[in-house]
Amino acid sequence: MKEYKVYPYRWVVLFCTLPILAMTNVFWLTFAPITSQAIKFYNVSPIYIAFLSMIYMIVYIVAALPVSYLIDKKGFKISMLIGALLTAVFGMLRGIFADNYIVVSLCQTAIALGQPFLVNSITKIAANWFPLYERATASGIATMAGYIGMIAAMLLSPRLYLSLGLPKLLMQYGYASVFCAIIFIIFSKEKPEILVDETNNIKEEFTFSKTKSLLSNNNYIRLMVCMFVLMGIFNAVMTWIEEMLRPKGISSVQAGTIGGILIIVGLVGAVILPMVSDRIKKRKPLLVWPILFAVIPFAVLTFSKSYAVILICCSAFGFFIMGIGPIAFQYGAEIAYPIPEGTSFGILMLMGQISGIIFIFLMDYLGSLAGGNMVYSLLFFTVLIFLTFLYARKFEESPLILTEAKDNFDDDVIIKLRQKLCDGGLRLLESGLVSGTWGNLSLRINNDYMLITPSGIPYKSLKPEDMVIVNINDLSYEGKLKPSGETGLHAKIYKTRREINAVIHTHSQSACTVAAARLQVPPLLDDMAQIIGPSIRVADYAIPGTKKLITNTIKALKGRNGVLLANHGAVCIGRSLNEAFTACEILEKSCKTLIETKLLEKGVPLSKFESYIMHQYFLKKYSKKSLTK
The missing domain is CATH 1.20.1250.20 (MFS general substrate transporter like domains)
Structure with missing residues (x-):
């Protein structure tokens, strides 16, 4: 040394x-x-x-x-x-x-x-x-x-x-x-006789x-x-x-x-x-x-x-x-x-x-x-x-x-985050929000790094050490496993939404159906208004993994904690992994409710004012005691 x-x-x-x-x-x-x-x-x-x-x-x-x-x-x-x-x-x-x-x-x-x-x-x-x-x-x-x-x-x-x-x-x-x-x-x-740090080792x-x-x-x-x-x-x-x-x-x-x-x-x-x-x-x-x-x-x-x-x-x-x-x-x-x-x-x-x-x-x-x-x-x-x-x-x-910021990581914190993300993958699979290797989820480490699930590995086979640390700014990563194909989308969300600490991408049944129909979901349920926002928008279609998909998603996600991806799936975010999972469940429930009210040819949404007030109340008061933990 x-x-x-x-x-x-x-x-x-x-x-x-x-x-x-x-x-x-x-x-x-x-x-x-x-x-x-x-x-x-x-x-x-x-x-x-x-x-x-x-x-x-x-x-x-x-x-x-x-x-x-x-x-x-x-x-x-x-x-x-x-x-x-x-x-x-x-x-x-x-x-x-x-x-x-x-x-x-x-x-x-x-x-x-x-x-x-x-x-x-x-x-x-x-x-x-x-x-x-x-x-x-x-x-x-x-x-x-x-x-x-x-x-x-x-x-x-x-x-x-x-x-x-x-x-x-x-x-x-x-x-x-x-x-x-x-x-x-x-x-x-x-x-000096002795170098001040490792960056002086380079031959200039x-x-x-x-x-x-x-x-x-x-x-x-x-x-x-x-x-x-x-x-x-x-x-x-x-x-x-x-x-x-x-x-x-x-x-x-x-x-x-x-x-x-x-x-x-x-x-x-x-x-x-x-x-x-x-x-x-x-x-x-x-x-x-x-x-x-x-x-x-x-x-x-x-x-x-x-x-x-x-x-x-x-x-x-x-x-x-x-x-x-x-x-x-x-x-x-x-x-x-x-x-x-x-x-x-x-x-x-x-x-x-x-x-x-x-x-x-x-x-x-x-x-x-x-x-x-x-x-x-x-x-x-x-x-x-x-x-x-x-x-x-x-x-x-x-x-x-x-x-240098990465070198200052707290090892104990990283170990806990790896385990939490690994457990989250199993929860994602068992809840029916994804199947096989589809979907992905991530956690913010700090303003410059995130932890994300690897690409192409079944959730049941994932181990904590398989989670990939990715640089949010340039998407560089270390290790043999490649991060998810939607890494760029996760990184962009963390860069534009500083309060967000968890991102989940799902392919649940009702969400995919509404996304394929490209229907915006109105605030039919009060829990949707509270957790996701006044509506669930549909991001314009773009090929998965492309910059256009990222741009479209960020635009549709503004002021919301969930969004549908046209002909694709959904993305939900939260200040904690628990809050992001709750948003996924509420989004799926809301999409199912929309489908059923369409069949009934009835459905009365909350007003914009009511849904806005409920969402702000959730963000500032109620959620601090429960979902953000």
Whole structure:
């Protein structure tokens, strides 16, 4: 058995990288809040000043994959050393030759080349030194350093320009970069002597075939698309922040303050959201919902001219968009595993740089059409962020997080659930709700896993160990026995109905008859109204085991605890296995009653109001004392 150890020195390694990570972003946004002053100083057009920020994105596109190769091959320390030296040396030269735009732009290009060596190493540091449950937090802290650099540029550049002038401003930044590089060189260390956990066992080596394999990972592709949009918008907005706000009557100092506060609040988000993600052991919710929450403030920002309102909206936008950054990078590393962290991070950053360039030119073009007003660009970005939220809802949970959740199963609980499900299979057969190997039943273990009967084995032959543990999110399972063919339907029910803990699929006689006739069952009996709901709908026909069947069933099951499957059978659900069985029995009884009342040509159903009240009473009061046990 391999030994693993978590070292306190991991925090020293992490924190010694923060100053140089901050400094590279200071250089990136040096000119963003003083664009109009830089235009006059160098006597050039606005796009030339924007180029001094945009060059970071251009260089990143070219350097990202080769740098990722170096990080994965040689480690983060050598890579960050190269980045630190490029930043320090050319940061000083930029200050020395501050009067010459051409030299400044060349130095800016060299500094930009150092950035991927620095930022692409973040997830590598987290992977080398931190256990899985701390990695999003570590990535968040490292990303926070970059945000601090952006804050410094936004707040200091306008004020230092007014007090020192542009040449001395650039010189001060050069001195700071040398100090930051020295801190990293003194305290950094590549990896601990003993691995921190089993995920460090993978041999990390970059190859283009591995990079290509990511393109077959649907979840990673979704993440690439989302980061393309969100990072691109962020990069473009930060580049044009003064020009974007100037038509609203905002001064360069105010624009710098807004940009700084945006990043300060974003920094808070970059710490809080990853910590929440690690605490609840979930990535998806903290990736998806913040995107939606960013839409409203961005929409208000588009049209508002109030300094206070703009400040509040930018702060909210920064909190949510910047807050998901470290989670997205860590999530990317986890869904790409065992592909090295530097590779997955580099590709995501590459997406943001490409889109950043596109969106910067787009903002310049749309602004020229509106006489310098950026309202068209901001409106377009608002719509784009909302569409990104809709697309991000397709994310699946991180497999490494789910595996860790499975490792935390209580063995005694699983043994009891296996026995309960095995006994449930016999009860299903003996009650006449199924015959042979037809039908299936399952129990929820937690929000990510369920236990389900295997496919093709008679209920009388089932043993507790035959029950199959299935991942609700991706339907993966372990063991030789295959889960039921309707596993996807069970999983979808658990995902959409969080209160449900048991699902049973039956083929009882009366239920099948009514399902074949495709007749909706009205609330003829009060026990049906109580336990199942105001009616028993019939899901449209679809071939068993297909996605269409799942979609049709979920739709018909809304607000109900039972549903008929056209020309097939029935599905009943409950907060316990006992409640689900009761629903099956009541559904069969209700279908039989419908058939008999049709023969009698009589049958008076309860009113919708009466059946609704009875169902709600059952859910909230009566059932808590009986069927849910």
